[in-house]
Amino acid sequence: MAEVDYVRTDGRNFPLHRPLANAFDRQTGARPNPALGTLSGYYLSSEQTMVYNALQTSVRRRFAHNVGFDLHYTLRKGWSDQGGGLSSPFVNGDIFFTQDFFDPKFDRGQLSQEARHNVSGNVIYQLPFFENSHGVLSQVLGGWQISSILNIRSGVPLRITQPSGISQNRPDYVGGDPVLPNWHDTLLYINRNSFQPVPTSPITNATLRPGTANPSLISGPGRWQADISLGKVFRLRESVNLQIRADAFNAFNHVIYNNPVTGLTSVDFGKITSATGWRSGQMNARLMF
Numbered sequence: 445m446a447e448v449d450y451v452r453t454d455g456r457n458f459p460l461h462r463p464l465a466n467a468f469d470r471q472t473g474a475r476p477n478p479a480l481g482t483l484s485g486y487y488l489s490s491e492q493t494m495v496y497n498a499l500q501t502s503v504r505r506r507f508a509h510n511v512g513f514d515l516h517y518t519l520r521k522g523w524s525d526q527g528g529g530l531s532s533p534f535v536n537g538d539i540f541f542t543q544d545f546f547d548p549k550f551d552r553g554q555l556s557q558e559a560r561h562n563v564s565g566n567v568i569y570q571l572p573f574f575e576n577s578h579g580v581l582s583q584v585l586g587g588w589q590i591s592s593i594l595n596i597r598s599g600v601p602l603r604i605t606q607p608s609g610i611s612q613n614r615p616d617y618v619g620g621d622p623v624l625p626n627w628h629d630t631l632l633y634i635n636r637n638s639f640q641p642v643p644t645s646p647i648t649n650a651t652l653r654p655g656t657a658n659p660s661l662i663s664g665p666g667r668w669q670a671d672i673s674l675g676k677v678f679r680l681r682e683s684v685n686l687q688i689r690a691d692a693f694n695a696f697n698h699v700i701y702n703n704p705v706t707g708l709t710s711v712d713f714g715k716i717t718s719a720t721g722w723r724s725g726q727m728n729a730r731l732m733f
Contacts, residue, residue, distance in 0.1 A: 447502040455494035460526055460548055461486040461539040466610050467546075470650040486533055491548065496522035496555070513567040520558060525549055527556030527659070540612040541603070543654035554660030559597040561666075566593045588676045592695075599664035599703075604634070604657045606641055606708045609649035614657040615639045615708050622662045627716070633665065633704040634714030641708060664703040669694050669721060687730040697723040 464483035468475045498520040505513050522528065525548055527538030538556045542548045574586035606615040622638040624630070642651040675689035694700070700721035705712040 445502075445504045447500075449500045451496070451498045451500065453494070453496045455492075455496075455524075457490040458492040458494060458530055460489050460492040460542075461533050461536070462489075462542055462545050462548060463539070463611060464545075466542075466544075468648070468650075470610065470648060470652050471645050473645075473648040473650075486539070487545075492525045494522065494524040494528055494555070496520070496528075507568060510570040510572055511568065513565065515565040516563070518562045520560060520562070522555040522558055523552060523660075524555055525552050528558075529556060541659060543610070543613050547654070550654055551658065553658045554601045556659075557600050559600055559666075560663070561596075561598040563596040564594065566591065583678070588674060591673045591675070593671045594668070595670075596666070596668040598666040601659045602634075602662050602664050602703060602706050603659045604639060604662070604706050604708060606651065606655060608642075608644050608651045610651060613642065613651045614655035614659075615641050616655050617657040617661055624714075627665075631701075631716045632714055633716050634662065634706070636708075636714055639708060665701045665716070667700045667721075668698060669700065670696055670698075684731070684733045687732065688728075689730070690725065690727045692723065692725045694721050694723045 464485055464487055467483065467487070498518055501517045503513075503515045505511070525542075527541045529536040529538030533539050541551050541553070541556070544550055568589055568591045571586075571588045571590065573588075603612075604614055606613050617638060618640045620635060620638045622635050624632055624635050627633040639657060642653060642655045644651050671691065671693050672695040673689060673691045675687065678686040678688065680686055698721075699719050701716050702718045702720060704714050704716045707713060
């Protein structure tokens, strides 16, 4: 069975948080109402808008002739003014997409944590050995199943930051491919020459304007992982079964790279400094009656 679906959602009047600490003139530090002093908290309005598009495809095969599988692919693309996060500022890091308190629409871009391409699938294969035999040998060696779950996705958006007197500012994008082609060999993922610091004010140390390096400009490294299981159910009695199962997570021990360092002034800017998801396994037995 094959399926193809298209999904689109349009959202209006969602919460938009603007840190009040950033409500000042970048050059002089003057605030719209000096009597209020330096504020904490957020100015909250219902100005955020969102768009989400997704093409979803699936291919499925029922279990027959010792094999069955599901395969799914999603192509997604969305935009929002503040990453698409709707929760409170206590748990929502997306509110820091906004560089300019007075012009939040400047940073409209790709949804936070949006992987453009996503593939997932699973397959079950029953080993054909001794399936038509009888006796102890068939009971022990026949009926084993191998199953696997596969997940593949492209990278999520990265926010290149430039520390300054105003929070979460970004540098300018000056051209060229921001992702280095040989990063697998060097682990240097981001091309520093594609970015240039925005000039800062000597009074406030804040950048004189928002940077042009939009969060949708660059995505982190993609990743894939395959988990494999081997199992069998032994029928001990009519109403008593014993399930034996062994699982291998990231069975091929494929390196899953974390995102690189994105702070422009860091000595490790652009470098991938860690990875995750090393191979692990487990075995279990389950008695059902």
